[in-house]
Amino acid sequence: MAERRAYRWPQPLEGQPSKIWYGGDYNPDQWPEEVWDEDVELMGEAGVNVVSLAIFSWSKLEPREGIYDFDWLDRIIAKLYKAGIGVLLASATASPPMWLTQSHPEVLWRDKRGDVVWPGARQHWRPTSPIYRDYALKLCRALAEHYKDNPAIVGWHVGNEYGCHNRFDYSDDAMRAFQDWCKRRYGTIEELNEAWGTAFWSQHLDNFTQILPPRFIGEYNFMNPGKFLDYKRFSSDALKAFYVAERDCLQEITPDLPATTNFMVSAEGSNLDYDDWASEVDFVSNDHYFTPGESHFDELAYTSSLVDGIARKEPWWLMEHSAGAVNWRPINYRKEPGQLVRDSLAHLAFGADAICYFQWRQSRSGAEKFHSAMLPHAGKDSQMFQDVCELGKDLELLSEQGLIGSKLVKSQVAVVHDYQSEWASEHTATPSQQVRHWSEPLDWFRAFADQGITADVVPLAGPWDSYQAAVLPAVYLLDEANSQRVRDFVQAGGKLFVTYYTGISDERDHIWLGGYPGSIRDVVGVRSEEFAPMGQGEGCLDHLELSNGAVAHDMADVITSVESSVRILASFQAPKRTGMDGLPAITVNDFGEGQAAYVGCKLGREGLDKSLPELLEAMGLAASDENASGDLLRVEREGEDGVSRFVFFFNRADHEIEATAEGEPLMASLAHVESGRAKLDSNGVVIFKQDL
Template identity: 85%
Template sequence: MADRRAYRWPQPLQGQGNQIWYGGDYNPDQWPEEVWDEDVELMGKAGVNVVSLAIFSWSKLEPREGIYDFDWLDRIIAKLSAAGIGVLLASATASPPMWLTQSHPEVLWRDERGDVVWPGARQHWRPTSPIFRDYALKLCRALAQHYKDNPAIVGWHVGNEYGCHNRFDYSDDAMRAFQEWCKHRYGTIDALNDAWGTAFWSQHLDNFTQILPPRFIGNGNFMNPGKLLDFKRFSSDALKAFYMAERDTLQEITPDLPLTTNFMVSAEGSNLDYDDWGYEVDFVANDHYFTPGEAHLDELAYTASLVDGIARKSPWWLMEHSTGAVNWRPINYRKEPGQLVRDSLAHLAFGADAICYFQWRQSRSGAEKFHTAMLPHAGEDSQIFSDVCELGADLELLSEQGLPGSQLAKSQVAVVQDYQSEWASEHTATPSQKVRHWTEPLDWFRALADQGITADIVPLRGPWDSYQAAVLPAVYLLDEANSQRVHDYVSGGGKLFVTYYTGISDERDHIWLGGYPGSIRDVVGVRSEEFAPMGSGPGTLDHLDLSNGAVAHDMADVITSVEPSARVLATFQAPKRTGLDGLPAITVNEFGQGKAAYVAGKLGRKGLAQSLPELLKAMGLEGIAGQADGDILQVERADQTSGRRFIFLFNRTDHETATPATGEPMVASLARLEDGKAYLEPNGVLVLKQESKAEE
């Protein structure tokens, strides 16, 4: 793994102090110029201090090949700068203009059947096209040269949501690039044949030119899993290489400006290996849109914690979220009162130092006209804009009180997330299509929160082994290096929770032999011989009861041996004919100086929450639990220099709840502090400041 780029954060405009950046995408080219002055005036009213410009403006900036028009962009940047609003300038390459694709249709990506994906939306380009790269980098150079001395530009917004629509390309350009990627990864064709297991189904390759992308192979057939996993890795790398080419072109001309691109991290978002991409940005930025329903806050908190993990606890930028409804779901639910402010403060609590939206002014036409914005169709006389102004004032106050630059306080528990385990679990020939990696970390995060424990979400290549306790939840792929990390961590005194579907295969998706969980069986002290998937067909198991009252669904392990050092905490209860009755479901093993728990079935949030009190006690971790009922999500940011702490309290329920709290109230939305207790209504949030004793 390459070294991470040095952390660089956009600096305030001249004369301004350190602040939380606040604003969003701004698309003035979609509006008549007479609207611009009103926009800038209302931005000032709302407390906006930054906007992202020109994200989808290629055709406006280069209306004809080689003919650039920056006059309109100069004018709006001047207006913004005069109002004290900084600009995160986009490379504008997200979608090519029609003149380019008309002249060079060979830049358009192809689907797995070889059909061309035609212009008409966005991201209709292939990242491996040398022709497209040449045009894109010419635009980057022209923008950088024109704006290299403009003091209003605080950083570069490179591309936009890479891989949102063009993650996979099956063109001949992609084929040749995939062949080169494989040659670089494996060195010899024999090594590749071994990695892909090509002895199966007579898939042996004589040379790298025989490698094809995983194109259409017929309905119901099964793609080679090693090849498919590598193609997902390649596709992430191909887009990353394109981003890096843009980044390096801009940096060469404007070396003092920090650069980033907006990831799409969410609980189930796995288009790219975002942790790998985190090594290539100056600061991490993310786009996140809420999950409607009861998981709204928890999924947001989980995602924000994961972004903090990808950023390795450096402040990060929330590049996009929504003030209300989005436009791209089958049903686009509105946000409830209080959620606009609460959601933004939740991202802030988990380490964001920039809170931005898509977009400033809600579009009047186009595919995103029903996507809410900071200034909605109803105009400034609206609840949304009132909330936007309230949030702007809250962020200004928190900036004055010293929040920017503080870090999310380290939890005692790390929950591990791994993009490549998710990719491997997506294959169509697995024990159960109902089992994926991504659901298990989220369930653990929520179940721990039910015990009052706000866990850190940490990528597999991150420092999870520096925590008092860690969870490996359905981490399907464990290579030798990470298997050794597991051994060293537990033997050295770590407390590790391991679940079903962990350590099944190595990085090539080759099964670790001898029984599951493969290379860490000695650490967990149990051995499973086979899987016991559950479904809903006649005569099949649809669930498994546990002796502790929890219930497993979808997947369980058939554990046939337990080491003497392991203690069984719960067993499965099932009809005798299944052979599962009485088999271990939850165990704790002594290993070296530490302990390893094993959860042999998919218990979901409810089953995990039900099992955790006894499990934490058996692991010697009962002292780390917080609020007993888990109604409150408590998050802390701390300034290591001053000792100042900011405590964020969020109501996770649909009723008013209270918890003991101390500190100076900074922000209260649907919340209050009375007589040493915080009272929070549904969607409520309270932010408290606690000074160090020296400052007091």
């Protein structure tokens, strides 16, 4: 993991106080200029103080090779600056203009079958193309030189959602870059052969030039797991190198302007190793779109906590979210009343100091014309715009009250998330295709919330071992160093929860031998000999009941031995023929000064909710607030000066609930506060300020 860049946050326009940044992507080039004045006027009405400009404007900025047109951009920036609205200026390189791809079709990426991915949408470029990089950096230099002294520019928005569409490229450029990457990583071809296990299926390589990308190898065949895992690492690194080249080009000319790019962190989103990428941005930014249905709010809270973990608790920027429906799902559900405000304040509660949307004005044409916006098709006379204005006032108040720069208060529990364990668990030759890493930490986060505990979500490379308790949920890859971190953490008194599918392989995806969880068996005190996957086939094991009333699905461990220091909290209850009846399912082991619980099956949120009370008691843990309720999510931010604390309450239920807090009530949405007691409707939120 690279050393992190010093944290730098976009500063307010000259003469303006620091505020929570509020706004969104703005695409004035998609509208006639007579609309611009109305846009700026309505932005003022909504409380907008920042916009991202020129994200997909390359063809407008450079209509022909080497011919630049910044006049239109100058005019709109001047209007915005006059209205007190800052600009996060994009490098505009997310999608090349047609003249570039027509002249240089070799910049287009290829799919795993070798077919060219033709232009007509976005991100139709390969990150390893030296030709594309040359053109992109020329544009970056031209933009930086032109705007280096413009007082409206508060920072750089570099690229856009790297890897959203071009994560994997299988071209010859990518092949050569992958060969070089492997040479840097392994040094010798012998080391690479050992890492990839090429003795299997006669895949031995004599030199680095024999390395191919994981191109199409036939239906129902299995790619070498070590190679495919490394290609995912390489692809993340290749895109990161492109970002770094753009960033360095821009900051060589404008060293005082901080730079970022918008990640796509979500519970399931694992295109890139965003924790690794965070070392290369001046401040972390994220795009997040809600998951429809009952998990909407919890997934949002989980993701925001993960972004906070990736940012190492420095304030971060919500670059994109939606005011209402999106346009890219099979069914694009609207947000319910109150969710526009509630969702934004939830991101804020978990550490965001900027709340922005895609986009300001809803498009009239193009592929995203049905994607909601701050100013919808219905115009200003709409509930959506009224909610946008309400939120603007809320953020103004919270800025005045000193929320800026405060940080998420550390929880007693860290739930670990690991991108590379997710990548490894995605392989098609695993014990069960129903088992992946990403769903397990989300289930634990939700189950803790059901117990009134708001956990922090922390990347594996982050400081999870500084918490009172930590969860390793299906962290499939544990190298020697992280295995030792586990050992040291518990030995020193830490409380550790470990689940099935943890510590199975090292960083090369080589199995730790001797039984599961291979690298930390001594810590958990149990040994599993094999997996017991569950499915829906006739006559197959489809579930396992536990003695505590929980039910396991998809995966269980066949635990055949336990240490004398282990207490069994729950066992499997199953037909004798399965060989699972009476085997341990949930255990707690004393190890050094600490304890390690082991959950040897996939319980899901409901099963964890049934099991956690006894587990927490056995581990000596409890909710920090004795009045905590699973219907409420409580989140706290505290200023660095330790003078004030902001307490957020969110209703997780579909009925009215009550919350009590000391301090001054600052704001309420779909809620009523009287004498320190709040009643929150569904989708309701209240915020209190406490003097410490």
